[in-house]
Amino acid sequence: MSQKPVPHLRVGLIGTGRISDIYLKTCARFPELDITACGSLNPQESRAKAEAFGVPSTGTPDEIIADPQIDCILNLTVPSAHADISIKALTAGKHVYSEKPFATTVADGQRILDLAQAKGLKVGNAPDTFLGGRWQTVRKLIDQGLIGSPTGVMAFVGTHGVERHHPNPDFYYQTGGGPLLDLGPYYLTAMVFLLGPISQVSGMARRTFSRRMIENGPRHGDWMPVEVDTHSQSMIRFSSGVIGTMTMSFDVWDSETPRFEIYGEEGTICIPDPDPVHGANIFQGPVWYRTRAQSRWEFQPRPTGRDDWQLAKTTHGFNEDCRGLGLLDLAYAVRDDRPVRAGGDLAQHVLKVMVGIEESAREGRLVDIDGSCRVPDRLPETFPASENALSVDGAPENSGPACTAPANLMPEDIQNAG
Ligand SMILES: NC(=O)c1ccc[n+]([C@@H]2O[C@H](COP(=O)([O-])OP(=O)(O)OC[C@H]3O[C@@H](n4cnc5c(N)ncnc54)[C@H](O)[C@@H]3O)[C@@H](O)[C@H]2O)c1
Structure with a gap:
């Protein structure tokens, strides 16, 4: 009976502004996620962030993207820079997890997806709420x-x-x-x-x-x-x-x-x-x-x-701000070569919807949304322990589709608010 090793994703964080604190806190909770370097357009800001959160090194965005010791780029830059940083990271052979929106144009979003597919890399995107x-x-x-x-x-x-x-x-x-x-x-x-x-x-x-x-x-x-x-x-x-x-x-x-x-x-x-x-x-x-x-x-x-x-009654964990949870799921998706729940295809579909709403507002007509997307499985209730637990026959628990719920609601799942 063999068990897959717990993943260890070495992450380079680019964009050390306001939202980076919660990602740094979330990543510190999970041994699977190891932020090894951070950087931005503002080296002073990045050094202060590295010191505050114990990130071992800082560098320019290009240095971080080129670092062979880094597996994944966490892209927390401003929206206009998302696509550029994600494409550079994928080109350098890194997985990517980015803040929202996925990109500012559908064409850029598609370039990210195509590049990831061509290179066999994973793409994840906020929100992971x-x-x-x-x-x-x-x-x-x-x-x-x-x-x-x-x-x-x-x-x-x-x-x-x-x-x-x-x-x-x-x-x-x-x-x-x-x-x-x-x-x-x-x-x-x-x-x-x-x-x-x-x-x-x-x-x-x-x-x-x-x-x-x-x-x-x-x-x-x-x-x-x-x-x-x-x-x-x-x-x-x-x-x-x-x-x-x-x-x-x-x-x-x-x-x-x-x-x-x-x-x-x-x-x-x-x-x-x-x-x-x-x-x-x-x-x-x-x-x-x-x-x-x-x-x-x-x-x-x-x-x-x-x-x-x-x-x-809340049946699942993560009932606090834990932005970065989607990156934890990506670490397991890399290990198991399965889809990322907060994945690029979902983010691209959402981007198409938003661009469609803008187009409709401009042109005064209904807009059809081109294509579709995979709907993510539910998280197992004990995630991430579920990903490393072994069942009796040796297969990791919850390795199948998470969305196999019984037809009827269990009475213990509900209670009266009164
Ligand atoms: N601030 C929030 O409350 C919040 C909440 C949720 C999501 N977000 C999202 O997070 C992202 C960042 O927001 P923020 O509030 O942290 O912004 P911010 O302005 O505080 O920080 C942006 C960071 O990105 C860096 N940056 C900008 N352009 C860059 C480039 N071309 N190359 C490398 N680094 C670059 C800046 O130097 C800075 O470190 C945005 O997409 C935003 O929508 C923000």
Whole structure:
């Protein structure tokens, strides 16, 4: 009986800005992930980050990409640099895991996928929030038939942008930024994970302000030009026949709406408050549901409020911010030569959807989404231990499709919120 060795992925991190801290923390939790070097356009920033997180060395992006001791590039640069860094890394024979969006054009995304395939390398991409306990639980509930056949989905995120908390928010208002490309990946990736590929979209969008002021940090008072639309509304048709609506905005001062809801023939799942300040790292949080049996439509007047929803028991781990979990999955995908859950094909599909929504908004017509994508398997509930556990016949546990749920929901999976 032989067991595969625990993977050891030597990672070079490029882009040591704001989001790199949580990746460095997550990687430090897992012996499978070893960040051996970091770099950026700002050597001073990278040296400080290396010192703070015990990264052994720093270098220029080109030095890190050329380093033969590195297996994978973690690309945490700004959106306009994602494709360039990913393509350089793949060309140098490294696997890549990148922040979102995958690229700023569909053509660049396709170049990344083609190159990875030609070289036999893995490509992963944020967001990986859908691997968190909350979303894995939702998928399990849908797979088990809690709400019957899904019919619709709604996602709403309204913020007033990032200029009050990000010290260098310019890229959010440049090509490759905007709420659709910045926030859309979280919600669209979750939608595809839960409901399957998207086949057609329409959109409307507006740019409310032509310039915006930085309101924090050393550049407080600087004005930034706005090159992208900052309020986007869209309609989404899934290949399964489910239809959805999505609002992503940097122009909303306040709202009671923020939530993500999935409607089915037999019930509703409600994921409250997926707002970017408290929950875009939405690995975690409550999952509510009401089925036909608990519907409030039989009462007159119909009760309102959020107190009497049923609360689903979270069945999966990672109920805290752990960006980088997708990279851990990639390390096992490399070892086992299986698809990456937060994979490039999924990210490219989501990019096509977002570009399609933009095209629809510009041209005033429905846009068909070319191609499809693989829908990731659920994470095993004991991931990553599951990947190294042996079953009696010697095969690693959970090595088969993760998505083989029983037809009926187990009563122990649910409890009353009341
Ligand atoms: N800040 C957040 O809260 C947050 C949250 C989730 C995702 N993200 C995503 O993470 C990515 C980075 O965001 P951030 O907030 O850390 O940005 P940031 O501006 O704080 O840092 C960007 C880093 O990338 C480096 N960089 C830029 N262009 C480069 C190039 N051509 N070559 C090499 N390095 C380059 C910069 O030197 C810097 O180290 C973006 O794609 C963003 O959408 C950010």
